Amino acid sequence: MENLACRRGGRLIFEDVGFRLGNGEAIALTGRNGAGKSSLIAMLCGRLRPEAGVLRIEGADDAPLQELIHLVGHRDGLKTSLSARENLDFAQALLGDAALPADAALERVGLAHIAELPVGYLSAGQRRRVALARLLVSRRPFWLLDEPMSALDISAQAMLTGLMEAHLGEGGAILAATHGPLGLDGATEVRIGP
Numbered sequence: 734m735e736n737l738a739c740r741r742g743g744r745l746i747f748e749d750v751g752f753r754l755g756n757g758e759a760i761a762l763t764g765r766n767g768a769g770k771s772s773l774i775a776m777l778c779g780r781l782r783p784e785a786g787v788l789r790i791e792g793a794d795d796a797p798l799q800e801l802i803h804l805v806g807h808r809d810g811l812k813t814s815l816s817a818r819e820n821l822d823f824a825q826a827l828l829g830d831a832a833l834p835a836d837a838a839l840e841r842v843g844l845a846h847i848a849e850l851p852v853g854y855l856s857a858g859q860r861r862r863v864a865l866a867r868l869l870v871s872r873r874p875f876w877l878l879d880e881p882m883s884a885l886d887i888s889a890q891a892m893l894t895g896l897m898e899a900h901l902g903e904g905g906a907i908l909a910a911t912h913g914p915l916g917l918d919g920a921t922e923v924r925i926g927p
């Protein structure tokens with residue numbers, strides 16, 4: 734990404750943001766509330782047009798950006814009347830590139846015991862874990878995570894760090910907007926705004 738600029742509601746939110754993210758690398762995107770982290774993520778997944786700048790993927794054989802990305806955003810996109818397992822089955826069918834079965838993914842995020850409960854009954858942290866389990870049911874090289882640690886207890890934070898490390902170890906890439914530590918030793922910090 735080179736010289737990216739973002740304008741929202743007529744206001745220039747940031748400009749001259751540039752970085753490079755390679756296989757097996759992670760970026761921790763930091764900045765004050767309102768600095769534009771979520772906006773940058775929206776640009777990276779094609780939901781928001783940059784005011785200026787270049788966004789380029791190399792070596793992906795012309796695959797559309799949307800097919801390379803997993804997004805875990807503020808809104809978890811889960812269907813509240815469906816169970817955790819049904820949500821993951823749905824995500825896997827929708828996204829393709831199947832990786833872990835839903836039950837194995839729920840096991841990995843510590844939710845095997847509530848696989849059949851409607852997601853609407855789950856706590857905030859449990860819902861976040863289901864959203865994170867989506868990363869595991871379909872294979873996508875680029876994980877875009879918006880404050881992924883929010884609502885997670887200490888053990889779930891360590892679990893997420895483990896998932897991210899495993900993804901990086903397999904050659905994946907991660908960009909995570911965060912106000913706190915991700916627990917990843919090699920992550921590069923990119924700060925936007927003052």
Ligand SMILES: Nc1ncnc2c1ncn2[C@@H]1O[C@H](COP(=O)(O)OP(=O)(O)OP(=O)(O)O)[C@@H](O)[C@H]1O
Pocket residue numbers: 741742746764765766767768769770771772773
């Ligand atoms: N649809 C919109 N129209 C106008 N302004 C918007 C819109 N969406 C976001 N903004 C503004 O863009 C700025 C950046 O918002 P954004 O959510 O990207 O910040 P952030 O760095 O992710 O903040 P936080 O740390 O609070 O999550 C804010 O000033 C916000 O009010």
